[in-house]
Amino acid sequence: MKSKIKKTYGIIGLGRFGTALAVHLAESGSEIMVIDASEDSIRKLRDYTQYAFVIKNGLDKETLEATGIQDCDVVVVAIGENIDTSILVTLHLVSMGVKRVIAKATNADHGEILEKIGAEVVYPERDMAERLASRLLSERIQNLFELKGDIDIAEISLPDSFAGKTVLESEIRKKYKLNIIAISRGKDVITEIRPDEIFDREDKLIVIGKSENIRKFEAET
Incomplete structure (x- = not known):
C-alpha cells in the first residue's frame, strides 16, 4: 500500500x-x-x-x-x-x-x-486541557494552535498601544521574537505584511513563535 x-x-x-x-x-x-x-x-x-x-x-x-x-x-x-x-x-x-x-x-x-x-x-486529554486552560487564562488570545513542540500559532487582539503604528514601529519581532503571518481586519485577511502596514485598532494579529514569547507579548502589551 x-x-x-x-x-x-x-x-x-x-x-x-x-x-x-x-x-x-x-x-x-x-x-x-x-x-x-x-x-x-x-x-x-x-x-x-x-x-x-x-x-x-x-x-x-x-x-x-x-x-x-x-x-x-x-x-x-x-x-x-x-x-x-x-x-x-x-x-x-x-x-x-x-x-x-x-x-x-x-x-x-x-x-x-x-x-x-x-x-x-x-497525551491527548492532557494536551487538550492545557490548550483550553491557555485560552481561558489569556484575555486577548482567541485561537491558539500548537504547531510543533513549543511553537504556537495564535490570534491576538491588537494591543491598544499598537493602534496607528506601523508593523516596523511595533518592533514585535525585535522585542518578542514573533512573526506576524496575517492580520485579520474585519472581513479581510491580510497575508502580505509590509513593514509600513499601519495597524487598525480593531485588528487581530495572527502570529507564530515560541509559546513563552506569545505569553510575554500578551502580558506586556
Whole structure:
C-alpha cells in the first residue's frame, strides 16, 4: 500500500481519538490503514480506506506483519484503555522497523515506558486541557494552535498601544521574537505584511513563535 508521493499512516485502536485521527488524515487525502478489535468501529472507516482490519485474537507480531502495517511511514498506537496491549504493540512496531511510531499514553508512567521502547508519546486529554486552560487564562488570545513542540500559532487582539503604528514601529519581532503571518481586519485577511502596514485598532494579529514569547507579548502589551 505504500505511496511514493504521500506518507501512509497506520492507526491501531479506533476509540474517539483514533477514529478522529483516521478520518482527519483520510479527508486530507492521506492513505491510511486501520486496525481494531471492533467490527462496528472498522465498518465506519471502510468508506475512508480499503485497508481496514478487524483483529480480535491479540495483536502479536506475526498478526501485525500479516496486515502490512510495517510498510506505513507512521503508525499511531491509539490504545489507551489496555496499557499492557499498548506497550506490547508499540514494542512490536519498533522491532518491525516502522520508521515512526507514535503512541497515546494515559499517564506519565505509561508514557515513560513507551518512550523507553522508542515511541513518540502523546497525551491527548492532557494536551487538550492545557490548550483550553491557555485560552481561558489569556484575555486577548482567541485561537491558539500548537504547531510543533513549543511553537504556537495564535490570534491576538491588537494591543491598544499598537493602534496607528506601523508593523516596523511595533518592533514585535525585535522585542518578542514573533512573526506576524496575517492580520485579520474585519472581513479581510491580510497575508502580505509590509513593514509600513499601519495597524487598525480593531485588528487581530495572527502570529507564530515560541509559546513563552506569545505569553510575554500578551502580558506586556
